[in-house]
Amino acid sequence: MNTSTWNRLTVAAASLAVIAAFTPIQPAAGQIPVSGGHFRRALSSDPANLDPALTNTSRAIAVKMAIFDSLLRQNPKTLAIEPGAAEAWSVSGDGKILTFRLHRGIKFHHGREMTSDDVKYTIERTLTPQMASPFIRAFDRIVGAREFTAGQTREVSGISALDRYTVQITNSVVDSTFPLVFTGLFIVPKDEAERLGRDFGQRPIGSGPFIFVSWSRDSSLLLKENPDYWEGRPYISALEFRIIPDPATLQAEFETGRLDFILLEDPTYRRYADDPQWKPYVVEVAELFTRHMGMNTTKPPLNDVRVRQAINFAIDKATTVRTVLQDKAFVATGVFPPSLAAFDPSLRGYEYNPQRARELLAQAGFTSGFEMDLNGSSTPVAGRWLEVLQRYLADVGIRARIVQQDFGVMLDRAGKGELMTYVLSHGGGSNCVNYLGPFRSRNFGIAGNRMFYKNERVDALMDEAERTFDPRRQIQLCQEAERLVVADAPWFFWNYNKAALVHQPNVHGIVGNPLELDWIQMHKVWIQPRR
Incomplete structure (x- = not known):
């Protein structure tokens, strides 16, 4: 498959995407982006570090x-999928070899040009056992990766720098989702990463639109514009991440103009979404997270599909979304949220029907109900969620202990099979094959299932979907698998998260990202001077 063919496939995939609830504010007619300004946003806590190989938290990625x-x-x-540092890429006919061609002239912040050697080094650095990178699994299917990680070889045989600007990567299996891995591969300069060692995460050097300036822990992290950025100089001259853990302080700082946007959590969402002053500046998106209650299908009585279906019928999802989550969610009908290309609007899922729940429990031999544990995290918010679920389950005779x-x-306990249930939000990325990962039997336990x-049948459908590079066919296979999963009900399919932020009226260019709302392309954001 040549580059143009692959690019057409990604465009075709994009045309199938169903994006819900995007409301970015566009400049009014006649407005022209202006340069300058100090943009301030917030993080709830400091990232552990900013080394691309070491941190995978949302707040760290927003900075990286x-x-x-x-x-x-x-x-x-x-x-x-679109070009980044690679201006073009291709997939071989057998689906195993990816070839990337870099843009020429990309400069790291210390002045040296990015080359294919930096790409090769970045991947091999991630696979080095001493790094203990959380991203090792993302690359362990590259030919020679496991031998390299085990210390048996000095380089990964499946990664080749063909010339100064071309790198070729050979996978050991056919995996149509593999190109997605490279959307999260942040390239580091080999010379500076080796010079700084473990300090690289405290004084990062990249090639992005902003240059690291300073980091005062528990206070702020400051970046400045990169005037030589290969995509063009950013509009804003300084980007500051302020560390503000207290929600009340966060709101006060925003409303007094000392923050340019804030993320809205459940308790504060309606305050801004219903306020005529702020409503025009609220950005919403159906985030790629599905909140659910996982049920251990090997533990009685949850090993009976009728019991699992009964639990799905027993809970009024629409009411809980409205009253408990303050409408900051969408009712789930299945696994895929509406921002995913594979979302199936014809899938009805389980509607609230307590009588049907009681009938199914009776058919399964539980006319008097049964007892079970309802497991969740230790946060007060999770406690409120569990109490609501507990009340609905009690109404059909299921006595749940929180x-x-x-x-x-x-x-950890759920992964070891010790729990009957657990309440969790699942985020599986933008590809339906990855999103269905928790339902593949090869992923039993801590791998996600x-x-x-x-x-x-679900396993077979997912194996085929993983091998196909035809996006339409892949979606068909994923949707068929999703329908089987919904019928089997290993989850209580609760809701899809609605992520929201509010920005100042003079801020423009913010586009919500369903992967993570605050993963914003900051070099496209601009600030209109206040009058």
Whole structure:
């Protein structure tokens, strides 16, 4: 497959995307973007560090997007794969070899040009066992990657710098989702990463639109414009990430004009969305997260599909979204949220029907109901969610005992098969194959399938979808698999998160990203001077 063919496929995939609830504010007629200004946004806490190989938290990525370039990007509106540092890329006929051609003239912040050697080094650095990178699994299918990580070789045989601007990567399997990995591969300069070692994450050097200036922990992280950025000089001259953990302080700083935008959580969403002063400046998006209650399909009585279906019928999702989540969510009908290209609007899912729930429980032999644990994290918000679910389950005879624990402990215990249920938000990225990862039997346990769910037909459909590069066919396969999963009900399919932010009236160019709302292309944002 040549480059143009692959690019056409990504455009075709984009045309299938169903993007819901985007409301970015566009400049009024006649407005022209202006340069200058100090843009201030907030983080709830400091990132652990800013080394692309070491941090995968949302707040760290928001900063890294400003400092570094990735090989490929995803369009925030369509989620289509687009050029990044690589101006073009291609996939071989057998689907195993990816070839990337870099833009010429991309300069790192210390002045040296980016080359294919930097790309090769970035991947190999990630795979080095001493780095203990959370991204190792993303690249371990590259030919020679596991041998390199095990210390058996000095380089990854499947990564070749063909010339100064061309890098070729050979995968050991056919995986149509593999190009997505490179949307998160932030390229580091080999010379500076080696010179700084572990300090690189505290003094990062990239090639992105903003240059690292300073970091005062528990206070702020300051970047400045990169005047030599290869896509053009950013509009704003300085970008500051202020560390503000307290929600009340966050709102006060925004309303007094000392922050240019803030993310809106459930308690504050309606305050701004219903206020005529702020409503025009609220940006909303159906984020790629599905809130659910996972059910261990190997533990009685949840090993009976009728019991799992009964739980889905027992809870009034629409009412809980309206009253508990303050309308900051969309009712779930299945696995895929509406921002995903594979979203199936014809899928009805489970509507609230407590009588049907009681009938199914009776058919399963539980006319008097049963007892079970309802597990969630230890936060007050999670506690409120669990109490609501508990009341609905009690109405059909299921006596649920609320168990709250540390989030990490809950995930670990669920992955070991120790829990009957767990309440969680699943984010599977922008590809339907990855999004259905928790329902593949090869992913039992901590790999994501904490329900220990197995359906051989679902496995077969996902195997085929993973091998196909035809986006239409891939979506058809994913939707067929989703319908089977919904019928088997290993989850209580609750809601899709609605992410929202509010920005100052003089801020322009913010486009919500369904992957993470605050993953904003900051070099396209501009500030209109206040009068």
